Structure formats: structure tokens, C-alpha cells
Amino acid sequence: MTDQNIEKYVRLYHSMLYRVAFSYLRSSADAEDVCQDSFLRLLNYPGEFPADEDCKRWLIRVAVNLSKNLLKYRRTHGGPQDPLDAADIPAEPTAENELLPLIKSLPPEYGAVIHLFYYEGYSAKEIAQMLDISVTAVTSRLSRGRRRLKKLLTEEE
Amino acid sequence: MKSKYTELFDNITPPKTDDELLREVLSRREGAVPGGFTEPPKRRSFRKPVIIAAAAVAAVSVGVTAAGASTGWDFSRLFEGFYSRRAQDYAGYVDTGIENQVITADLSEMGISLDQTVDFGYGTVTFTGAIADSNVVMIMYDLTVKDEVLEEYYNKYSKEGKKPFLNLDCSFLNPGCNYSDGFGYPLSAPDSTINEKAVDCSITKAYYYRDGYLSNDTVLEVEFDIFNMSASDQSWWELELEEPVTLSLPLDFMNTDRIAVSPNVEITHDNYRYFLEDVVITPLNIQWYTQPGERIEHLPMRSDPLIYRFKDGTEVKNYAISESSEYNGDREFHSVLLDKPINVEDLASVTIGDYTLYLGRR
Numbered sequence: 169m170t171d172q173n174i175e176k177y178v179r180l181y182h183s184m185l186y187r188v189a190f191s192y193l194r195s196s197a198d199a200e201d202v203c204q205d206s207f208l209r210l211l212n213y214p215g216e217f218p219a220d221e222d223c224k225r226w227l228i229r230v231a232v233n234l235s236k237n238l239l240k241y242r243r244t245h246g247g248p249q250d251p252l253d254a255a256d257i258p259a260e261p262t263a264e265n266e267l268l269p270l271i272k273s274l275p276p277e278y279g280a281v282i283h284l285f286y287y288e289g290y291s292a293k294e295i296a297q298m299l300d301i302s303v304t305a306v307t308s309r310l311s312r313g314r315r316r317l318k319k320l321l322t323e324e325e
Numbered sequence: 326m327k328s329k330y331t332e333l334f335d336n337i338t339p340p341k342t343d344d345e346l347l348r349e350v351l352s353r354r355e356g357a358v359p360g361g362f363t364e365p366p367k368r369r370s371f372r373k374p375v376i377i378a379a380a381a382v383a384a385v386s387v388g389v390t391a392a393g394a395s396t397g398w399d400f401s402r403l404f405e406g407f408y409s410r411r412a413q414d415y416a417g418y419v420d421t422g423i424e425n426q427v428i429t430a431d432l433s434e435m436g437i438s439l440d441q442t443v444d445f446g447y448g449t450v451t452f453t454g455a456i457a458d459s460n461v462v463m464i465m466y467d468l469t470v471k472d473e474v475l476e477e478y479y480n481k482y483s484k485e486g487k488k489p490f491l492n493l494d495c496s497f498l499n500p501g502c503n504y505s506d507g508f509g510y511p512l513s514a515p516d517s518t519i520n521e522k523a524v525d526c527s528i529t530k531a532y533y534y535r536d537g538y539l540s541n542d543t544v545l546e547v548e549f550d551i552f553n554m555s556a557s558d559q560s561w562w563e564l565e566l567e568e569p570v571t572l573s574l575p576l577d578f579m580n581t582d583r584i585a586v587s588p589n590v591e592i593t594h595d596n597y598r599y600f601l602e603d604v605v606i607t608p609l610n611i612q613w614y615t616q617p618g619e620r621i622e623h624l625p626m627r628s629d630p631l632i633y634r635f636k637d638g639t640e641v642k643n644y645a646i647s648e649s650s651e652y653n654g655d656r657e658f659h660s661v662l663l664d665k666p667i668n669v670e671d672l673a674s675v676t677i678g679d680y681t682l683y684l685g686r687r
Contacts, residue, residue, distance in 0.1 A: 186339040307492040
């Protein structure tokens with residue numbers, strides 16, 4: 169992977185990847201770490217992607233797997249289960265703080281599917297391919313995730 | 326809901342700028358740690374095994390309103406979705422596949438034909454069959470949607486008229502049972518136009534049982550209460566059933582073969598160090614219980630395959646189709662649903678991470 173392509177993909181997908189990781193980890197510091205690790209792995213990608221969209225999906229998959237590992241690490245090392253519960257969270261309203269009740273209501277694996285569906289606009293089939301799960305698993309997680317979000321967000325008809 | 330979600334997430338921005346991230350990434354180019362994703366995982370197709378045809382099994386009452394007659398159900402449908410699902414090849418691991426067909430378990434001795442149909446208002450569900458061992462139950466069912474419901478879906482949600490995937494979601498299970506994974510496929514192509522025949526969908530769902538085991542006396546209770554439709558153009562419609570469909574399934578047909586051992590050893594798996602306490606192996610599933618794992622920081626990220634070795638010398642690697650691990654107090658639970666049932670009596674050893682469990686003579 170050339171430096172030029174790395175730069176292109178960072179500029180294209182940094183924000184996107186950060187939001188995906190944030191939807192899973194609920195921590196800006198952890199999400200940024202996952203972003204960095206994902207792009208570090210991209211450095212070692214042999215060859216080039218046929219299309220930018222292929223790279224995007226590859227990065228999402230890597231980021232979700234890294235996020236899962238990090239979450240598991242947090243559980244077993246006695247760190248704050250939810251880093252945003254730490255005492256140094258600013259009290260003023262921020263975009264992250266406003267989003268917190270929303271994503272904290274979801275188990276991480278539901279949050280990733282909800283985010284990829286509603287925010288990134290992927291279909292259930294595409295999400296299934298990216299996350300290597302079945303379409304039925306995606307639709308079940310979407311269904312359950314929506315039920316949990318119902319109380320917090322206005323339903324669209 | 327979507328616009329509100331999007332509005333909230335639009336305001337989320339990374340703490341580092343693109344230039345800052347780029348500088349950090351490129352500065353570590355020489356020392357970058359090779360990860361388990363140096364190249365995208367290659368996808369391959371499973372070879373279909375020879376499925377031993379099921380003998381006709383008498384249908385039993387399963388607590389649903391409509392009764393059906395035994396039809397000699399073909400259990401090969403169970404694994405169609407599993408076998409058609411391509412899996413990853415991780416660098417460094419070669420999948421030898423199952424060469425010897427005699428090690429394939431006889432599905433007819435662990436399953437039952439159901440053929441029970443229920444009208445749930447928006448369509449019908451036909452429970453076609455079930456397969457069970459003491460760790461896992463798999464239920465197969467077909468879904469149809471009524472024409473008027475499909476028309477409303479197209480008018481409201483799918484402007485392109487793409488046929489949707491169908492799903493019937495459950496919300497209640499026996500205590501100790503957990504939903505594991507599901508596979509479904511439409512019997513007609515989901516991208517066909519509105520002018521073709523109505524959609525049907527065939528689904529297999531698996532439920533695993535932990536901290537114990539299912540027995541011939543168990544009655545599985547499943548309540549399906551949400552029906553949803555979604556198409557490749559991202560249209561999505563979720564409908565709550567006025568009357569949930571309840572399935573009460575006595576498991577007296579199940580395969581009770583089971584190996585349970587307690588190695589009590591330290592192992593390394595997926596870059597974590599665990600104390601492996603208990604291992605349970607059944608034809609469809611392997612479960613293992615550990616103390617909470619500890620991450621081994623210096624190793625790059627990777628996934629270790631599960632390796633089954635049989636007495637005839639056959640070796641099968643990395644055939645998991647779903648895996649879950651949970652942290653529950655002082656124990657972690659790992660479950661791997663196999664994509665091919667096995668005869669546990671033919672097993673010689675199982676390798677989990679860096680540990681091989683030899684099963685010896687039984």
C-alpha cells in the first residue's frame with residue numbers, strides 16, 4: 169500500500185471509521201485508537217483494492233474486530249466497563265454526551281449493525297458480508313436494536 | 326428515527342485531524358505490527374457432503390394451532406444455508422476439509438419432521454423440522470407473506486419493488502437457552518421485480534444451551550413476536566404480531582451423544598491466555614468454559630482455528646459458523662456451532678488454540 173493511497177484513504181474514511189468504532193466502543197479515545205490500528209493494518213495490505221468501496225468495507229470489518237477485542241480486554245482488565253463513566257467526562261453538552269444514552273442502550277454488536285444500516289446506508293446483505301454474519305442475524309439485531317431505541321428516538325413512518 | 330440518528334452522529338468527529346492521524350500512521354510504517362488482516366480474508370465455498378437421507382419421522386404435536394401429517398422431511402435443507410456460506414481463510418491455515426464421508430453424522434437420528442403451519446396475520450410460518458443435541462437446537466421454518474402486505478411494503482418502503490428478505494424474530498426462550506445464529510434465504514431471488522410471484526423465505530435458527538445440557542425431557546419454548554421485511558435497497562419494515570406464535574417442542578427426538586471433560590489447564594487462544602475448565606462436545610457444537618482471559622499484548626491479532634482430528638486420520642479445521650463468548654461473573658463461555666454434524670465417538674482429539682485435548686479410548 170503506497171503512501172499516496174494511505175493518505176487518500178485516511179482522508180476519505182477517517183471520520184467514517186471513527187464513528188463506526190465509537191458506535192461500538194462509546195469512547196472517543198478508544199475509537200481513535202481503533203482507527204489508528206486499522207490504518208496501520210492497511211499499511212501492510214499487499215497490492216491495491218479494486219475500488220475505494222472495497223477498501224472502505226475492509227476497514228469497517230477490521231475496525232469492528234479490533235473494537236470487539238478491545239471491549240473484551242476492558243472487561244478482563246478491570247478498567248471502566250464503559251469508559252464514558254469515568255469521572256473526567258465534561259459536564260457540558262457535547263455531541264458525544266448527547267449520543268451516549270442512545271448507544272448505551274444497545275449491546276455493542278447491535279450498535280455496529282444499527283450504525284452501518286442507518287448511518288452508512290448499507291443493506292442487510294452488505295452488512296452481513298462485511299461482518300461475516302448471516303443476513304438473518306443482521307435483521308434480528310436490527311429488529312432488537314430498533315426496539316431498544318424506540319423510547320429514545322422518534323419513529324419515522 | 327433514521328434522521329435523528331444521522332443528525333446525532335453527524336456531530337461526532339474524531340479528536341485527531343486527518344493530517345495528525347496520517348503522520349502517526351506513516352511514521353510507524355517500518356515498525357508496523359503485521360496483523361491478522363494483512364490481506365482480506367479469502368472466501369471459499371464449502372464442499373457439500375453426502376447427506377444421509379432421513380427416514381420418515383412421525384410428526385408430533387408441537388403446541389401450534391394447525392396440525393400436519395408426517396411428510397418424510399429432508400434434513401439436508403438444514404445445512405444448505407450453512408454450506409453455501411463461504412468462510413474465511415486465515416493466512417497460515419490450510420483447510421483440508423472432510424474427505425471421509427463416514428464421519429458425517431446421521432442427521433435422521435437427531436431430527437424430526439414438523440410440518441406445522443400457523444397464520445400469524447401478515448403471512449404464514451411453516452415449521453418444517455428440528456434437529457437437536459444436548460447443546461444445541463436448530464429449528465427450520467418457511468415464511469410466506471400475504472400479497473396485500475407485500476403490496477403495502479412496496480408502496481411504503483421499497484420504491485424499487487425489490488423483493489425483501491423475511492424474518493420472524495423471537496423474544497422468549499427457556500432459561501439457559503440463548504439465540505445463537507440464524508441463516509435464511511429466499512426461495513425466489515430477492516432482487517426480482519414486483520411482477521414476479523410472491524416471496525417465500527426459508528430460515529434455520531440455532532439456539533444453544535449453557536451451564537447444563539438439554540435432555541430428552543426438555544420442552545423448548547420459543548415465542549415469535551416480530552415479523553420484518555428488508556430488501557437490498559435498504560427498505561425495512563418491522564411489524565409486531567398481535568398474537569405471538571408459540572412453539573413448544575419436546576426434545577425427545579434429540580441425539581444425546583456428548584463428551585464432557587474438565588482439562589483444568591492453561592491455554593492460549595486468539596491471543597488470550599485462559600484457564601480452561603470444562604469442555605463439552607456434541608454432534609453440532611463445542612462449548613468450553615474458562616476463567617476470564619488475559620490478553621497477550623505482544624502478539625498480533627489473529628484467530629485460532631478449531632481443529633477436529635478423527636480416528637480415521639481425517640482432520641477438519643476452522644469450520645465454525647458462529648461463535649459466542651460471554652463474560653458472566655467469574656466464567657467465560659465459548660460456543661462454536663459446527664457447520665457439519667460429527668459423530669463424537671469418531672473423535673480422536675480436539676485442538677483449541679495451543680491446546681490439544683486427546684479423547685482416548687471410550
